[in-house]
Amino acid sequence: MKIRQHPRMRGILVGDEVYSYPQKLFARVADVFPAAVCVKIGILSIDEPMEITLAPQLWRADDIENLSVCRYCGCRENIRTVSDTGIPFRVCAACSAPSDDSTLPSVA
Ligand SMILES: [Zn+2]
Numbered sequence: 001m002k003i004r005q006h007p008r009m010r011g012i013l014v015g016d017e018v019y020s021y022p023q024k025l026f027a028r029v030a031d032v033f034p035a036a037v038c039v040k041i042g043i044l045s046i047d048e049p050m051e052i053t054l055a056p057q058l059w060r061a062d063d064i065e066n067l068s069v070c071r072y073c074g075c076r077e078n079i080r081t082v083s084d085t086g087i088p089f090r091v092c093a094a095c096s097a098p099s100d101d102s103t104l105p106s107v108a
Contacts, residue, residue: 006035006061016068019087020059026067027059035061070095
């Protein structure tokens with residue numbers, strides 16, 4: 001069964017880690033839709049007793065980044081975590097620059 005999806009939704013699975021740019025929050029995907037994901041956000045109540053409740057939210061595909069797959073090609077194999085920018089993301093071996101070739105110009 002093929003459903004036309006938002007391009008960014010391609011490859012997002014339940015349990016993936018996603019980051020919402022407008023909310024600046026990380027969350028784990030609880031459900032996927034063609035153009036959005038449902039995530040559960042932990043909300044800390046400051047009332048007594050202090051407790052964390054999980055609130056479901058819908059995040060639009062336009063607003064999120066899937067952190068569980070390669071940022072560039074979306075694959076899930078040979079991926080490593082890069083956290084230089086503060087927002088960790090994952091890059092696969094094919095998309096990451098060769099680290100053992102110091103003759104290449106730096107692309108920082
Ligand atoms: Zn890749």
